[in-house]
Amino acid sequence: MKLARLHYESAAELEPSFSPLYYNLALVYYQLDDLDRAFGSLHRYKELAPEDEDMQVINELLKWLEQACELGNPWRGTSSVSSIRKKNSSGH
Numbered sequence: 001m002k003l004a005r006l007h008y009e010s011a012a013e014l015e016p017s018f019s020p021l022y023y024n025l026a027l028v029y030y031q032l033d034d035l036d037r038a039f040g041s042l043h044r045y046k047e048l049a050p051e052d053e054d055m056q057v058i059n060e061l062l063k064w065l066e067q068a069c070e071l072g073n074p075w076r077g078t079s080s081v082s083s084i085r086k087k088n089s090s091g092h
Contacts, residue, residue, distance in 0.1 A: 004028045019048035030065075035072060039065040 008025040015021065022045035029038035039062065046058055 001028055001031050005032060017048060019045050019052075022048065035065055035069045039069060 005025070005028045008021060008028055011018070011021050012025065022041045026038045026041035026045065029035070029041055042058065042062055042065065046052075046055070046062065052058060
């Protein structure tokens with residue numbers, strides 16, 4: 001999985017607007033138990049592919065990941081998930 005992560009991260013640098021990449025990267029991060037990055041990658045996918053026919057499922061996954069990050073990481077204070085949520089609700 002670590003090798004897959006490296007490949008997807010490299011691909012994101014080369015082609016940052018290729019939305020399926022971020023969906024797959026989210027899956028890899030999830031498998032590596034990096035829920036904050038999984039959320040961030042899935043959120044990026046949502047930004048790049050707002051017309052995805054499965055957007056309801058994507059939104060449910062994002063909600064679940066947000067809850068998992070907050071419940072699973074109480075010692076870290078504010079997670080990047082909270083930061084992303086605040087940024088989006090402020091219209092940036």
